[in-house]
Amino acid sequence: MNGQAAPRWQAHCEALYRQHAARLVRLGRLVLGDQPEAEEVAQEVFLKLIRTYEGPVVPIDWAAWLTRVTINACRDRRRAGWWAWSRRHRAPEMLELVDGGASPEQAAAGAEFGVLIAAAFQRLSARQREVFALRYIEGMSTHEVAGTLDLSEGSVKRHLFRAVKYLRGALGEIKGDRGHR
Amino acid sequence: MKRCLSERTMWLVHEGAAPERDLAHLEGCLDCTARYGRLNEELGEITRALRDHASPIGRDVRRGRRRWVTAAAVLAGIGLLAGGEAVLWRQSKALVDPRLETTAEALSLLEEVTLLLSSPGVTAASVLVADPATVIAEMTSPESYEDDPIAAGGGRL
Secondary structure, eight states: OOTTHHHHHHHHHHHHHHHHHHHHHHHHHHHHSOHHHHHHHHHHHHHHHHHHHHSSOOOSOHHHHHHHHHHHHHHHHHHSHHHHHHHHTSOHHHHHTOTTOOOHHHHHTTTTHHHHHHHHHHTSOHHHHHHHIIIIISOOOHHHHHHHHTOOHHHHHHHHHHHHHHHHHHHHHHHHHHHHO | OOOOOOHHHHHHHHHTOSOHHHHHHHHHOHHHHHHHHHHHHHHHHHHHHHHHOOOTHHHHHHHHHHHHHHHHHHHHHHHHHHHHHHHHHHHHHHHHHHHHHHHHHHHHHHHHHHHHHHSTTOOHHHHHHSOHHHHHHHHHSGGGGTTOTTTTTTTOO
16 A cells, blocks of 8 residues: 555545444444443454455445444354353343342432343344344334345344334333332 | 224334325324324334443443353362372372382392391302292201201300
8 A cells, every 4th residue: 555545545444433433333232232342343343444445345335334244243243152151141130130230219210211121122132133223223224224134125024023012012011110119 | 994003014104114005094093193103202212212321231241251251260270270189199199109119128128138148058149049939948947057056056055
């Protein structure tokens, strides 16, 4: 790479980082349910971006490329042995009882609403989490989600509807519990 | 009156994928309109909560992993200690036991040699060349005491 191209390349990568880093960390956090892991995934993705930038084939739509690579990196993490072990051995009640150790008063005040919804979200299947996060958090269309995840649109809709149904049920339970306190 | 929309159809309306007749029903049915409003509201709540949530769940995963790593390290330490102890024990056994055996054998050999050399009819050369069994038989036979003045009573006053 010559002296003139390097600053342009760096500037573009930095711009992409500023534009997408927070979004990718959030996506990873939702899919994996783990903030530090999500941050590591985002770092991996941006390292890949640099390598891809230097490669012969450069993507046209960097945003879509970054999303796809993030999802794939999350899947790789999930397939790792330690990950499966830690997920299996994590007591479900730990999720429901709120890891932050908030007092019942805080929970009653609504401080833990997000945690409870996130806990319900983590009980969805990995595919449902991916589909939901891309459609409702990232704001992709069903067609785009299908393209990113290599699924048919029908399959995306099925996963999405199940996820929505489950989360609405969980929301109802959370609201019901809070109403009884 | 047409039947009210199912949950799935309602959601398809939200996704913009419902057929015209379902949209027409939604516009004319107060019950379905209220349900549709609830769907929109709830989806908005869920999405906002997930978007803003700071994910303390991750800490739990980390803590679980740290516990696992600690347990593995402790187990490995115990295994290493036990292994090292076993090796040391084997080495000490190998050093002590053979020495004891060797000492006992050497003592009994020295005893035999002393006995042989102290007997008067037996010279050191004969001990070295003769068969030990023969030599011992000679030593223990009564004839072997005949030349010995002490054994033969010659030493008595």
